[in-house]
Amino acid sequence: MMAIPVIAIDGPSASGKGTVAALVAQKLGYHYLDSGALYRLTAVAAQLQNVAVDDETSLAQIALDLDVVFAGQQILLDGNDVSDALRSEAAGVGASKIAVLAKVRAALLDRQHAFRQAPGLVADGRDMGSVVFPDAQLKIFLTASAEERSQRRYKQLIEKGISANLADLLNDLRDRDARDSARTVAPLRQEDDAILLDTTEIGIADAVNFVLKNYELAAGVQVNY
Numbered sequence: 001m002m003a004i005p006v007i008a009i010d011g012p013s014a015s016g017k018g019t020v021a022a023l024v025a026q027k028l029g030y031h032y033l034d035s036g037a038l039y040r041l042t043a044v045a046a047q048l049q050n051v052a053v054d055d056e057t058s059l060a061q062i063a064l065d066l067d068v069v070f071a072g073q074q075i076l077l078d079g080n081d082v083s084d085a086l087r088s089e090a091a092g093v094g095a096s097k098i099a100v101l102a103k104v105r106a107a108l109l110d111r112q113h114a115f116r117q118a119p120g121l122v123a124d125g126r127d128m129g130s131v132v133f134p135d136a137q138l139k140i141f142l143t144a145s146a147e148e149r150s151q152r153r154y155k156q157l158i159e160k161g162i163s164a165n166l167a168d169l170l171n172d173l174r175d176r177d178a179r180d181s182a183r184t185v186a187p188l189r190q191e192d193d194a195i196l197l198d199t200t201e202i203g204i205a206d207a208v209n210f211v212l213k214n215y216e217l218a219a220g221v222q223v224n225y
């Protein structure tokens with residue numbers, strides 16, 4: 001039997017992974033996995049339970065036990081809408097800190113694999129192509145300059161009515177990229193079998209079309225767009 005197809009999109013913070021992955025999934029009628037949300041959920045749940053960011057055993061248990069419902073744009077943790085708290089930079093930093101722990105990553109594996117359902121999946125994160133879905137039909141490494149990414153994040157937060165400081169965002173983003181790239185388990189990096197997509201000077205629609213075009217080539221399917 002043919003494996004259910006997966007498109008893996010990995011890359012640094014605010015490179016546009018979520019936006020591009022969700023649009024590609026929509027175009028293909030595929031499911032979408034925002035793997036970063038699982039790390040963010042674990043960090044937020046741990047904070048609510050006063051568990052320290054280096055308590056690996058407790059954090060892994062929290063990751064295993066997450067009671068989460070993905071309801072469209074809303075994400076419910078223990079029945080409460082935590083969507084806004086999850087998107088905060090504080091949750092991003094917390095997620096990056098707990099993501100260095102091997103037991104936490106292992107605890108989230110089954111949950112991520114469960115998203116692989118017919119007719120296909122588009123998954124975004126840091127290790128979608130390298131660890132979680134190594135047999136993905138297409139692997140994209142999506143990036144943009146740190147300056148461009150921090151500006152995008154700034155605009156995104158301001159548009160949501162969340163106050164932000166561009167210099168702080170650039171610093172946070174550099175710290176987070178450095179931590180995500182330096183860890184020993186599933187580090188952020190472009191693997192040999194991933195296609196580079198640098199969107200520093202490319203808009204969202206072109207980025208989406210680039211992924212679809214490469215998927216057509218890789219999977220031998222035809223996409224109507």
Ligand SMILES: Nc1ncnc2c1ncn2[C@@H]1O[C@H](COP(=O)(O)OP(=O)(O)O)[C@@H](O)[C@H]1O
Pocket residue numbers: 012013014015016017018019020152153155156199202203204207
């Ligand atoms: N190619 C692009 N050009 C301009 N803005 C983009 C591009 N890709 C994404 N964005 C915007 O940048 C912001 C961050 O994108 P997002 O998908 O949240 O990134 P990530 O999931 O990598 O953190 C969003 O507001 C999104 O609309």
Ligand SMILES: Nc1ccn([C@H]2C[C@H](O)[C@@H](COP(=O)(O)OP(=O)(O)O)O2)c(=O)n1
Pocket residue numbers: 011012013014015018035036037039040092095096099124125126127128176180
């Ligand atoms: N597959 C993944 C996804 C996220 N992480 C970690 C590392 C990231 O800094 C945090 C937050 O990831 P997320 O993709 O939600 O963050 P950005 O939207 O890219 O800013 O979680 C990870 O280690 N592995």
